[in-house]
Amino acid sequence: xxxxxxxxxxxxxxxxxxxIIKGLDFEIRAGEVFGFLGPNGAGKTTTIRMMxxxxxxxxxDVLIEGKSIKTNFKGAIQHVGAIVENPEMYPFxxxxxxxxxxxxMVEGVTDERIKEVVSLVGLxxxxxxxxxxxxxxxxxxxxxxxxxxxxxxxxxxxxPTNGLDPSGIREIRKYIRNxxxxxxxxxxxxxxxxxxIELMCDRIGVIKNGELIAIEEVRTVENExxxxxxxxxxxxMETAKTYLDTHLPNAVGVGSKELSxxxxxxxxxxxxxxxMEQGISIYGVRVLQATLEDKFFDLIGxxxxx
Amino acid sequence: MKLxxxxxxxxxxxxxxxxxxxxxxxxxxxxxLITKFFGTESDFKEYGDNWQTELQEENAQLxxxxxxxxxxxxxxxxxxxxxxxxxxxxxxxxxxxxxxxxLENSFLTSVIxxxxxxxxxxxxxxxxxxxxxxxxxxxxxxxxKILLSxxxxxxxxxxxxxxxxxxxxxxxxxxxxxxxxLNPMVVQxxxxxYVHNDVLGEIAKSYGxxxxxLVMMATFAFMISAIFRSSGMAIGLAIFLxxxxxxxxxxxxxxxxxxxxxxxxxxLEQYTNGMEPTIPGMSLTFSIIVLLVYFAxxxxxAWAAFTKRDVAGN
Numbered sequence: 001x002x003x004x005x006x007x008x009x010x011x012x013x014x015x016x017x018x019x020i021i022k023g024l025d026f027e028i029r030a031g032e033v034f035g036f037l038g039p040n041g042a043g044k045t046t047t048i049r050m051m052x053x054x055x056x057x058x059x060x061d062v063l064i065e066g067k068s069i070k071t072n073f074k075g076a077i078q079h080v081g082a083i084v085e086n087p088e089m090y091p092f093x094x095x096x097x098x099x100x101x102x103x104x105m106v107e108g109v110t111d112e113r114i115k116e117v118v119s120l121v122g123l124x125x126x127x128x129x130x131x132x133x134x135x136x137x138x139x140x141x142x143x144x145x146x147x148x149x150x151x152x153x154x155x156x157x158x159x160p161t162n163g164l165d166p167s168g169i170r171e172i173r174k175y176i177r178n179x180x181x182x183x184x185x186x187x188x189x190x191x192x193x194x195x196x197i198e199l200m201c202d203r204i205g206v207i208k209n210g211e212l213i214a215i216e217e218v219r220t221v222e223n224e225x226x227x228x229x230x231x232x233x234x235x236x237m238e239t240a241k242t243y244l245d246t247h248l249p250n251a252v253g254v255g256s257k258e259l260s261x262x263x264x265x266x267x268x269x270x271x272x273x274x275x276m277e278q279g280i281s282i283y284g285v286r287v288l289q290a291t292l293e294d295k296f297f298d299l300i301g302x303x304x305x306x
Numbered sequence: 307m308k309l310x311x312x313x314x315x316x317x318x319x320x321x322x323x324x325x326x327x328x329x330x331x332x333x334x335x336x337x338x339l340i341t342k343f344f345g346t347e348s349d350f351k352e353y354g355d356n357w358q359t360e361l362q363e364e365n366a367q368l369x370x371x372x373x374x375x376x377x378x379x380x381x382x383x384x385x386x387x388x389x390x391x392x393x394x395x396x397x398x399x400x401x402x403x404x405x406x407x408x409l410e411n412s413f414l415t416s417v418i419x420x421x422x423x424x425x426x427x428x429x430x431x432x433x434x435x436x437x438x439x440x441x442x443x444x445x446x447x448x449x450x451k452i453l454l455s456x457x458x459x460x461x462x463x464x465x466x467x468x469x470x471x472x473x474x475x476x477x478x479x480x481x482x483x484x485x486x487x488l489n490p491m492v493v494q495x496x497x498x499x500y501v502h503n504d505v506l507g508e509i510a511k512s513y514g515x516x517x518x519x520l521v522m523m524a525t526f527a528f529m530i531s532a533i534f535r536s537s538g539m540a541i542g543l544a545i546f547l548x549x550x551x552x553x554x555x556x557x558x559x560x561x562x563x564x565x566x567x568x569x570x571x572x573x574l575e576q577y578t579n580g581m582e583p584t585i586p587g588m589s590l591t592f593s594i595i596v597l598l599v600y601f602a603x604x605x606x607x608a609w610a611a612f613t614k615r616d617v618a619g620n
Contacts, residue, residue, distance in 0.1 A: 053444065054617040077445065089436075097315070097319070101312050101315070102441065105447055106446060146441060
């Protein structure tokens with residue numbers, strides 16, 4: 001693996017005497033989409049604010065392309081494009097003029113580049129309207145455009161799909177994946193929406209009460225050999241029950257019309273075959289996926305804010 | 307610098323800014339019309355070659371009037387005194403003209419101070435209000451530079467207003483009253499005595515001194531805006547202090563330390579034209595030092611608040 005695009009080294013933040021972030025240690029690689037997941041109040045936004053130097057770091061450091069945000073702010077931040085919380089714009093300026101504002105703050109962003117970014121986020125039609133009239137979705141797009149202007153190697157998006165309609169979410173998701181895969185940008189996406197994160201991220205870091213409690217590769221979730229909840233709708237009930245009582249005593253529970261059991265994925269075909277051989281009709285089989293959501297709640301436990 | 311350009315764009319993209327310019331223009335025109343149609347007759351009177359005799363006759367007439375009437379004596383006395391000054395110093399009185407109107411309008415610089423305070427108070431806190439401060443501070447530009455660009459922007463705005471006021475007053479004055487040459491001499495009433503100076507010098511002095519108050523109050527509002535991130539508080543405090551400043555000084559003038567109060571020193575005009583300083587024992591150098599110290603404190607506080615503090619949630 002190449003060197004990390006961003007590195008958090010024992011990152012801590014204390015406000016007053018209260019520790020908000022209690023020592024984060026992880027890295028984000030170039031070309032990956034990293035999901036930063038946690039319940040509200042877990043410290044996602046605080047961490048992101050430290051990543052971009054908006055708030056002081058109490059202890060530890062954030063290294064961006066090897067440069068410390070603390071000691072080399074300019075060197076570090078020039079690789080970063082970000083939306084922190086809501087994509088706020090000057091309401092009295094047009095979308096184009098908003099982008100021009102930010103373009104003037106870095107070297108070498110031409111009008112052509114602005115046009116390019118605008119078409120990337122699909123905002124050509126409304127770009128000369130006042131940003132104050134934009135819908136949340138349009139502001140979100142403008143926010144992403146703003147973050148991409150200077151061609152950063154790290155993109156930080158705080159709740160990027162907030163306020164977007166389903167098609168907008170899909171577009172943004174596709175676009176984020178594209179950036180990571182084709183342009184090797186490291187994308188950090190924070191969210192409390194699990195399904196969103198699951199769909200677009202390669203790796204997920206889960207944060208709770210200021211601590212990182214897990215880092216997972218998204219794909220591993222599905223491959224796991226865990227027991228699954230299987231529901232089978234059968235008739236006649238009695239026969240099926242007797243059969244299962246004798247053959248699978250540990251794994252059986254009975255509902256009114258359905259049998260439910262916890263078995264491994266590979267066992268399912270054999271069970272169905274056996275049931276049919278007994279002359280039992282099967283009307284349906286449901287497998288409850290152990291989704292990220294379950295994992296998430298297993299990890300988080302109760303959503304308590306200390 | 308591009309940052310300052312950015313700030314100016316943001317400033318002029320707002321309607322409020324244009325309202326300020328429009329108000330100044332309205333005041334300049336309105337003031338001119340009022341002076342033109344309700345001004346004292348004697349101001350506009352044109353004198354011929356033997357103006358000395360005309361003035362003497364006028365004085366005699368006014369004295370007679372004063373004996374007849376019990377009232378209105380004060381006005382007459384003033385005119386007699388001014389006429390006598392002209393006679394004694396052999397200065398031919400000139401009718402009221404555009405230059406004098408510009409000079410009179412120097413009191414409008416307090417309106418400019420007001421507008422500048424509003425802008426200075428908003429230029430930082432609005433970024434917080436809009437949330438755009440976050441996008442501003444994650445650029446490869448130091449916070450000090452951003453702060454400085456905003457401050458310079460405020461000063462440029464104040465200067466623009468000042469030039470606008472000068473030009474519009476001059477135009478209105480020239481159209482309504484005409485001009486007595488390129489740089490006529492004017493006689494000014496200094497309460498205790500009269501002075502005679504060329505008008506351009508007087509205009510420069512009068513507007514120049516007002517810039518001191520303007521800059522100090524703008525810097526003050528700017529500092530409050532940086533510290534509290536609230537434009538309301540900055541505007542309120544600055545305007546209150548601007549209005550009440552002289553009262554506060556008058557109230558506390560019995561104490562020795564009152565000469566260190568900012569407002570005792572902002573009016574540098576008190577050292578010119580033979581006027582007495584507000585509090586005995588003050589000198590021009592003293593005031594300038596006090597002003598510089600205040601200025602440094604304001605800027606230092608604004609800088610510390612802006613660069614050191616966290617930009618946390620809304």
